[in-house]
Amino acid sequence: MFEALDVSEMNETDVREAIVRPLLTALGYRHGTKANIRTEITLRYDQAFLGRKSPKKDPKLQGRADYICEVIPYGRWVVEVKSPSQALDLDDAQQAHTYAAHPEVAAKYYMLTNGREFHLYQTGSPFEPVLSWPLEESDSVFHAVANLLGPDAIERGGKVMLDHGRPLGPGLGSQARIVGGSMSYSGHESTNEALVAAMKPLTGMRNTVRGQEICRVPDGLIEARIELEPAFNAFDELNRALGFVPIVFRSADEVISTDPERPSIFANVLTARILRGTVLPASPVMRGGVCQIDCEIIYHNQAVGYLDGASFRGSFASEQELVVLGNTQSVTHWGQFELVLV
Numbered sequence: 001m002f003e004a005l006d007v008s009e010m011n012e013t014d015v016r017e018a019i020v021r022p023l024l025t026a027l028g029y030r031h032g033t034k035a036n037i038r039t040e041i042t043l044r045y046d047q048a049f050l051g052r053k054s055p056k057k058d059p060k061l062q063g064r065a066d067y068i069c070e071v072i073p074y075g076r077w078v079v080e081v082k083s084p085s086q087a088l089d090l091d092d093a094q095q096a097h098t099y100a101a102h103p104e105v106a107a108k109y110y111m112l113t114n115g116r117e118f119h120l121y122q123t124g125s126p127f128e129p130v131l132s133w134p135l136e137e138s139d140s141v142f143h144a145v146a147n148l149l150g151p152d153a154i155e156r157g158g159k160v161m162l163d164h165g166r167p168l169g170p171g172l173g174s175q176a177r178i179v180g181g182s183m184s185y186s187g188h189e190s191t192n193e194a195l196v197a198a199m200k201p202l203t204g205m206r207n208t209v210r211g212q213e214i215c216r217v218p219d220g221l222i223e224a225r226i227e228l229e230p231a232f233n234a235f236d237e238l239n240r241a242l243g244f245v246p247i248v249f250r251s252a253d254e255v256i257s258t259d260p261e262r263p264s265i266f267a268n269v270l271t272a273r274i275l276r277g278t279v280l281p282a283s284p285v286m287r288g289g290v291c292q293i294d295c296e297i298i299y300h301n302q303a304v305g306y307l308d309g310a311s312f313r314g315s316f317a318s319e320q321e322l323v324v325l326g327n328t329q330s331v332t333h334w335g336q337f338e339l340v341l342v
Helices: 012-027 090-101 135-149 151-158 193-198 233-242
Strands: 035-045 061-071 075-081 109-113 117-122 131-134 175-189 206-216 222-229 247-251 264-274 295-308 311-324 327-341
Touching: 012 061, 012 075, 012 109, 012 135, 061 090, 061 151, 075 090, 075 151, 090 109, 090 117, 109 135, 117 135, 131 135, 135 151, 135 175, 135 206, 175 222, 193 327, 206 327, 222 264, 247 295
Parallel strands: 075 109
Antiparallel strands: 035 061, 061 075, 109 117, 117 131, 175 206, 175 327, 206 222, 222 247, 247 264, 264 295, 295 311, 311 327
């Protein structure tokens, strides 16, 4: 979205017009629509005073919000823009928070940006952003941002729904939306040297989490449905062809752990049968082309993690058994993950 932009010579106005406005448009906001954009709205506050109040003498306070995005009548969020030459700090986050928390706005979220980086906060929590990213990663986090700030997301959040279910964990209801996150590969091992060599490009690879949810299912288990945006398009095509979108994990824990020393365990077993004649997409770990024989891949996946504020984070391991002509070869991958929940 912004790969070719050079912000070094930009001022605050440039950031508004070249970066923020295109982002709002991409999210689905337009002036004069149900998903409306209001700009430079002046907000007034109660008088400032020292000692005894004097309504006639105490000065009025006011501020100006750069953008207020509203989904009529469900909710709003605020964007505060700074110059690229200004590093973002807590004072800026608290300034933007006063706009979002103003009774005439009552926004659920607010975004702070200087064009170089973005910080997205939940109103009431200016000390820790829900999501942060540099400009050049805007494409990779776009789905996560849309899951929080897109018009459909704001509309869903503005509807009152009673939750009678048992909470998944502290600060969560009986279900939680996954609005972002990542999964990063750290390493792999196999007794088959050819598999070790083929999987080498995966080391250090980072997949973005698009979304989906965590909820309780009728049998009492906790189920996580996760949709990834793989680093390589070919992986996305292959996952969809195999029926692995979303990937479903389950846990027998009564609630999701908040203790890193006693984490919750989510697991699954997935089987992919690839028939002779299937066209496989090319990727860094395989050449692609027409599969010449029937084969089967069995995935034993486990994610071990804990709740840390609005995130569920931890480590994962995936053992994959490749069965070809009755011969089985295996490779195991491992790494770290984070899911951002609301």
